[in-house]
Amino acid sequence: MSTESLKYFIVAGEPSGDLHGGKLIQAIQNINPNTSFMGHGGNAMKAAGMQILEHTDDLAMMGFVEVIKHLPRMMKIMGRTIDTISRMKPDRIILIDYPGFNLRLAKRIHSLKIPITYFILPQVWAWKEKRVETMKTVLDQSLSIFPFEEEWFDSHGLATTYVGHPFAELEHLDEASKEFYQRHNLSIEYPVLVLLPGSRQQEIDRHWPVFLNAVESIKKIIPDLQVMVGKASNVTINSIPDYFRIETNARKAMIAGTAALVSSGTATLECAVEDTPMIVCYKLSSISWIMAKYLTHIKYASMVNLIANKKIVPELLQDDMTSTNIVEAVLPLLDSKNIKRKKMLAGFDIVRKNLGLPGVYNRAATAILSQIKEHDD
Known part of the structure; x- marks a missing residue:
């Protein structure tokens, strides 16, 4: 098969995966x-030009209970996906993150003998380590975005290529800070607290009431506090006070922020890249939390601390995520002269260094097309 005319089937099930997928498609098209x-x-x-069969708005979910609740619908989507792949016979399948669905899909279509590339690998080093055996069986190519993963996967028998982390090439946004402040009627004289409660409705439902209580307490201490909410377009947030400013572009909100409350996820890395001090907060359902504690084997929940391999940012998880704890942790970060804030910013330098060099999507696209050529030869 010539690399001049290729059909790809790509699966990304979450908003972050969609962003990476769009950039990867563009990089592939630039080459072919x-x-x-x-x-x-x-x-x-x-x-970027992909025909969408199932939208990420209908696929994103978090936690064991939530997955089980939506299992019948997800099984139907799985069935339709397999039928489409069988009819389409793509030259290559690219799976992006979303391991609960994607690894099952890879197992079920393995018999079709269609090469599979996995970009942004399942974090089996954190939990469910035995899944690496499945990956070794069903994947033709593994592309990692974390520097420590290549060695880990290689040592477990899965040949892996480290291409760097996508956030290494984040470009600063066009809108100047002055324009952003004017648009949202913000003052540069007073601190801005950014709230990033999550991109899934389940996250909003658990995090938002705690965030609200924390802000009310902080306002009593800092009356001139300004609050910016980074709101994903696919979620609903109720009970938003009138003085809160809403921004649908989370990165713009981060850049304007003096400090942020962030649900654990890729937003923590974005804050680190943009030098926005943060407190990482996260709550699961009680059953999901118990199972996560039982199954996971990592020291940290946030990608910032994992990549630095040390505690750079505080993590307030589950029962520790209280408004009292949030207030105590975030107040020093709202003071530009506070030593805790300065130490955190210094830690972000370590994180950025460990993300690697720009050109991640181009390296991933080149690796994919190179293996297609090798497969054809």
């Missing part, structure tokens, strides 16, 4: 324009 893409993704992948 005569390609077509079909699969599951969101607006970024659609804008």
Whole structure:
């Protein structure tokens, strides 16, 4: 098969995966324009030219209980996905993160003998380590975004290529800080606390009431506190006070922030890249938390601390995520002269260094196309 005309089936089930998928599609097209893409993704992948079968808005979920609750619908989506792949016979399947669905899909379509690339690998080093055996059986190519993963996977028998982390090439946004402040009627004289409660409705429902209580307490201490909410377009947030400012572009909110309350996830890395001090907060359902504690084997929950391999940012998880704890942790970060804030900013330098060099999507696209050529030869 010539690399001049290729069909790809790509699966990204979450907003972050959609953003990475869109950039990866563009990188592949830059090398080989005569390609077509079909699969599951969101607006970024659609804008890059992929035909969307299932949208990320209907796929994203978090926690054991939530997954079980939506299991019948997800099984139907799995069935339709397998039928489509069988009919389409793509030249390559690219799976992006979303391991609960994607690893099951890879197992079920393995018999079709269609090469599978996994970009942004399942974090089996954190929990469910035995899944690496499945990966060794069903994957043809593994592309890692974390520097420590390549060695870990290689030592477990899965050949892996480290391409760098996508956030290494984040570009600063066009809108100047002055314009952003004017648009949201903010003052540069007073601190701005950014709230990033999550990109899934389950996260909003658990985090938002605690965030609200914390802000009310902080306002009593800092009456001139300004509050900016980074709100994902696919979620509903109730009970938003009138003085809160809403921004749908979370990164713009981060850049304007003096400090942030962030649900654990990729937003923590974005804050680190943008030098926004943060407190990481997260709550699961009680059953999901118990199972996560039992199954996980990592020291930290946030990607910032994992990449630095040390505690850079405080993590307030589950029962520790109280408004009292949040207030105590975030107040020093709202003071530009506080030593805790300065130490955290110094720690972000370590994180950025460990993310690698820009050009991640180009390296990933080149690796994919190189293996296609090798497969053809």
